[in-house]
Amino acid sequence: MPPVLHTIVIGVISYLVLIAIIRLSGKRTLSKWNAFDFVVTIALGSTLSTALVSTQVSLAQSLTAFLLIVVLQFAITFTSVRSRAIKNLVKSQPTLLLFQGRFQQATMTRERVVEAEVRAAIRESGIADVEGVHAVVLETDGTFSVIPDAGRSDSALQGVAGLPSSRG
Incomplete structure (x- = not known):
């Protein structure tokens, strides 16, 4: 089969099967909740790209790779919901960078975030004053x-690293 025809046939079939796998596996498959989810999204895209341009990779290999990535992601997320150790291994924790108008310098250094980035986020939210x-x-x-x-409670900050235990 000519390479262009191969790309078209493999591309259409791979695309349709990938869409079906993603729909069956749920919304989480393409989420961007953390680095682990990002890696899964990149891996799926890379696999589709390889399927489209490589005549060395069969359709069966490509479809198996799609399925493997999604099954591994499902297994890890399923396990992380049930195991704190696995959850801590694959998921990071949200981190407090500014609290009650004060920059959390040690945390910002550890997370490699500078004040200018935090100030930009504040401005993007339509707030003019850090206070x-x-x-x-x-x-x-x-x-x-x-x-x-x-003047609301801190309930939305539950589980955020760096939240002071005594607030007031």
Whole structure:
């Protein structure tokens, strides 16, 4: 079969099967909750790319690779929900970068985040004054969550690394 026709046939079949596998495996497969999920997304894309351009890889090998990646991701996420050790191994914890208007310098250094990045996240949230921010959290997917200082409780910060135990 000519290479272009091979790419078209393999591409259409691989794409349709990949969509079916993703739909069957659930929304989590393509989530971006943490680095582990990101790796799965990249691996699926890389596998599809290889299937499209390589005449050395059969359709069966490509489909097996798709299935293997999704099954491994399912197994690890299934296990991490039931085992704290596995959860700690594959998932990071959100981290407090600013609390009650004060930058958490030690945490920011450890996470390799500078004040300018935190200030940019605050501005993007429409807040002009750092003092008007209750907390900025570095989430497990690398995004910043900015919580305005609105006199509310800290319940949304439960499980965030670096939250002071005595608040007030």
